[in-house]
Amino acid sequence: MRVPALLITILCACASTAGGLEAGAAARKITPKLDRPVYLAGFGNNRAATGVHDDLWARCLALRTGHEPVVICAVDLIGLFHDDVRMVRAAAPGARVIVTATHVHQGPDTMGQWGPKPAVSGLDETYNAFVVSETAAAAREAVSRLTPVRMFPAAATPPDVAAYYDDTRPPVVHDPEILSLVFRDRRGRAVATLVNWSNHPEALGSRNTLITSDYVHYMREALEAARFGAVVFVNGALGGMQSPLGAKILDPETGQPAPKESFRFAEIVGRYAARHVIESQKKAKSAAVDTVLYRETAARFPVANQGFLMAAKLGLFGGRKAMEGGATTAPVGYLRIARSGTPVVEAALVPGELYPELSVGGAVCDPNADFPSAPVEKPLKKMLSAPFRMLFGLANDEIGYILPKCQWDEQPPFTFGAGKRWYGEVNSTGPEAAPVLAAAFEKLARP
Numbered sequence: 001m002r003v004p005a006l007l008i009t010i011l012c013a014c015a016s017t018a019g020g021l022e023a024g025a026a027a028r029k030i031t032p033k034l035d036r037p038v039y040l041a042g043f044g045n046n047r048a049a050t051g052v053h054d055d056l057w058a059r060c061l062a063l064r065t066g067h068e069p070v071v072i073c074a075v076d077l078i079g080l081f082h083d084d085v086r087m088v089r090a091a092a093p094g095a096r097v098i099v100t101a102t103h104v105h106q107g108p109d110t111m112g113q114w115g116p117k118p119a120v121s122g123l124d125e126t127y128n129a130f131v132v133s134e135t136a137a138a139a140r141e142a143v144s145r146l147t148p149v150r151m152f153p154a155a156a157t158p159p160d161v162a163a164y165y166d167d168t169r170p171p172v173v174h175d176p177e178i179l180s181l182v183f184r185d186r187r188g189r190a191v192a193t194l195v196n197w198s199n200h201p202e203a204l205g206s207r208n209t210l211i212t213s214d215y216v217h218y219m220r221e222a223l224e225a226a227r228f229g230a231v232v233f234v235n236g237a238l239g240g241m242q243s244p245l246g247a248k249i250l251d252p253e254t255g256q257p258a259p260k261e262s263f264r265f266a267e268i269v270g271r272y273a274a275r276h277v278i279e280s281q282k283k284a285k286s287a288a289v290d291t292v293l294y295r296e297t298a299a300r301f302p303v304a305n306q307g308f309l310m311a312a313k314l315g316l317f318g319g320r321k322a323m324e325g326g327a328t329t330a331p332v333g334y335l336r337i338a339r340s341g342t343p344v345v346e347a348a349l350v351p352g353e354l355y356p357e358l359s360v361g362g363a364v365c366d367p368n369a370d371f372p373s374a375p376v377e378k379p380l381k382k383m384l385s386a387p388f389r390m391l392f393g394l395a396n397d398e399i400g401y402i403l404p405k406c407q408w409d410e411q412p413p414f415t416f417g418a419g420k421r422w423y424g425e426v427n428s429t430g431p432e433a434a435p436v437l438a439a440a441f442e443k444l445a446r447p
């Protein structure tokens, strides 16, 4: 099969190099009002919220080494289409704004796919507009608080981390590293902490109807109590399936299995990630940097998914996510924090849920796949050279799962002896997503 033609436009390549690093952070609540039906996104249709367990947030971290700051925002939502991200950017001029979604499954439907019925959108325009204005406000506030800092990067891959995933689809591959960047001011006080880990925030399961940011809430709470400043959590390579939902996790307090689909279960997952940030940061050394650079390109992803095309036609996305000519355009990004041209931290920004095989490698091309001899895409983190390599999932857009083309499997016989089709393909633009993404990122990440 031929890799489809790739339309790439360099939208921005902004670097700033003028001495020291500055950081600033801000957070705004984006908890919806329950004075009208709020349909929770994820799992299925007609999950109307009945209350609020904990607030949802738009949290932003601004970084600057020169003129134009780069702002990394994370919103506690299932995802946000690029159409909304563009509006955030327009309302926060003078900065390069990145908007990632933490992918919580217990927040409002901002993408329209989880309404009261399958063909009825769950999207509430008033709420999306509120998210846009609050996220832009948090971005502006983060910039207004920029102050000189030192950066402390750390990474941990705990030996028991696999227990926190129930990966239901072979091959079992995780991108399990828990990465953190702590920014400390001149007095040593943490201004902000960026955490990057890959796991679905869906520990509460499909029966919960209380609004919550799931394990992310407990992770941030634990870190903020430990004086890590404002915590901005960015999720990673979530596909394939990276979820704690079916995992057998012991409750450290009782020694018994944690109660499934409970707030306690979410708490254990969140505190686990927080603990490893705290431990790894004890050994962290400050890294002097003089450059924060963000590049972005618009890549054109063919949409083979009839469900996505139909949803767009039915207006489920509220006019967002144009799919003209059987394709959709989505941004691919590259972030580099460097010293004298040498990267210290790099991040690949992916507009969806990446299978970890495409982040760290490990694809297995089963002969029963639909394209078993398709070339294996180069994993994104292997295109990077920094000692600290991040992957931002659901960054600036959400086009669904992105899986290695050679693992694509809609036609029987099914891979790995399965009796029925796998789930990921149902929520993916198509088999060309991975080749398009890998080719776009490789161009973008060149020095």
Ligand SMILES: [Zn+2]
Pocket: 103, 200, 238, 353
């Ligand atoms: Zn997901």
